[in-house]
Amino acid sequence: MDTRRTPGRALDRRALLRGAAGMTAAAGIATVAGVGSAGRAFAYGWSRTLQQGASGADVTELQIRVGGWAAAGAQQTYVPWDGAFGAGTDGAVRRFQSAYGLTADGVVGPQTQSVLNGLESADGSTAHFEWSEFSSKDGSGFANGKVDSAQVKENVRRLMYKLEAVRKKAGDSAVTINSGFRSVAHNASVGGASNSMHVYGVAADIVVTGHTTLQVYRIAETCGFSGLEAYTHSWQHVDSRVQYSSYGSGSWWWESGVV
Incomplete structure (x- = not known):
């Protein structure tokens, strides 16, 4: 069980989604600033229409x-990052399209790609989340965890997109990050479990404006999170441990069960 806690500041910035100005970026390559480099990122260069198969x-x-659109209701499932557009990806795409007012046909063409790119910020973070919100609170940034800083930052990026879904499903309510990545030393200082998902950058403790922790837990059950701490705290812990089974926590952990 992870213990935490330092209150975070409420997020209510970047209210307007970024446009798809970078659609002309190099085809098929997503440049993420700070993931192994300090360059500037642009919108992903989708080079083709994608669909099942x-x-x-x-x-x-x-x-x-x-x-973050893994399921329509509480379900222990996730969208795999395997590069194969199967039924699970198709369902997630359709739910994403429906939520953003697009034709929910599972076909990822220019309109859907534009909305997807609107969720990306120029520095590789996402429209409603910043790197600084997830950095270790002891000043380590993304260093001194159990994987290297570049991997931590990529893990955080993937987490951000799931949290964008949480935010959308909560009626575009602001999400506060109480705790994101923790260095090994900082994790120990706050009493975190020795193999907490926080030390890999795949976990966050969040508060959603206007929502109880129980409500957030229920939203998270639809977002592909395989680690959910009990909703009896003032924050909701979420992580994707099953998708990172090499980190040593490959089993589902929904502490309050299915609710």
Whole structure:
């Protein structure tokens, strides 16, 4: 069980989604600033229309961006990051399309790609979340965890897209990050479990404005999160441990069960 806690500041910035100005970026390559480099990121360069049966690196990027739309109700399932556009990815795409007012046909063409790119910020973070919200509170940034800082930052990026789905499903309510990545030392100082998902950058403790922790737990049950701490706290812990089974926590952990 992870213990925490330092209150975070409420997020209510970047209210307007970024446009798809970067649609002309290099085809098929997503440049993420700070993930191994300090360059500037642009919108993903989708080079083709994607639909069920497609495969490749662009499908993996799609799966990352629709990962928070894994299920229509409480279900222990997730969108795999395997680059194969199967039924699970198709369902997630359709739910994403419906939520954003698009034709829910599972076909990822220019309109859907534009909305997907609207959720990306120029520095590789997402429209409603910033890197600084997830950095270790002891000043370590994304360093000194159990994987290298570049991997931590990529893990955080994938987490951000799931949290965008939480935010959308909560009626575009602001999400506060109480705790994101923790260095090993900081995790120990707050009493976190020695193999907490926080030390890999795949977990966050969140508060959603205007929503009880129980309500947030129920939303998270639809977002592909395989780790959910009990909703009896003033925050909701979410993580994707099953998708990172190499980190040593490959089993589902919904502490309050299915609610």
